[in-house]
Amino acid sequence: MDTDRFDTTTLNEAESRFQAALLDSDVPALDAFLHEDVRFTGPDGSTIDKAADLAAHRGRTLVLSEVGEVSREVQVIDGVGVTRATLHLVGTFAGDKIEATMAYTRTWVPSADGWVIAAAHGSPVAP
Template sequence: MNQPVEDSLVAAEAELQRAQLASDVAALEALLHPDVVYVAPDGAEYDRSQDLESHASGQLRLTSLEQVQGSARQFGSTGATRARIKLAGLAGGAPFEAEMLYTRTWVFDQGRWQVVQAQGTSLPPSA
């Protein structure tokens, strides 16, 4: 398949969230482009190997992930998703709860969507 199916980006975003919650490193490897860069709320940049290692090692373990709001737009073989997410878990062994806004840029390559750029922004807790 050389062209993405309509609404397949929505499914890719959902699969990414499922893989993050499960720390499913194999699924994350398939969903993250080799050159992906994630920009954290503090401006730190993380590459694919750092992201995968955080899940594989248990450094980051999510216990809940709930998408509150989201959107996806496809432009041929590129796309963008935006997801407002409530999440909780352990980071470095310390518990956390957060509400985040994630913006991700995706490319459709070799028959699948992959994230090439992502940014997370911390949001104040919603009432």
């Protein structure tokens, strides 16, 4: 694997493409960004895996009409990527309207196809 391509520039680009895939509910793109063993910890402390996350997008349980970035930090530490992004989200979840500002921390690892998300956590923050 060419480790030179795993720097803050390529991680920043991956985060941007991931956010675009969220907005578009682009399941194939989301699938490519998520490590097979990824776990996401939600605001209530519950944990979901890749299959559950993709099912929410595939089944249109989660539909985002806005993914507005408020802030972003990107780091690469010993070959592991970390992004912290505050996003303003608008959409629906299970038919209920949602509007929230969320802080996300994502841990990214190198793969043969580029950066992939190994772990993520989201917490609500004041807008």
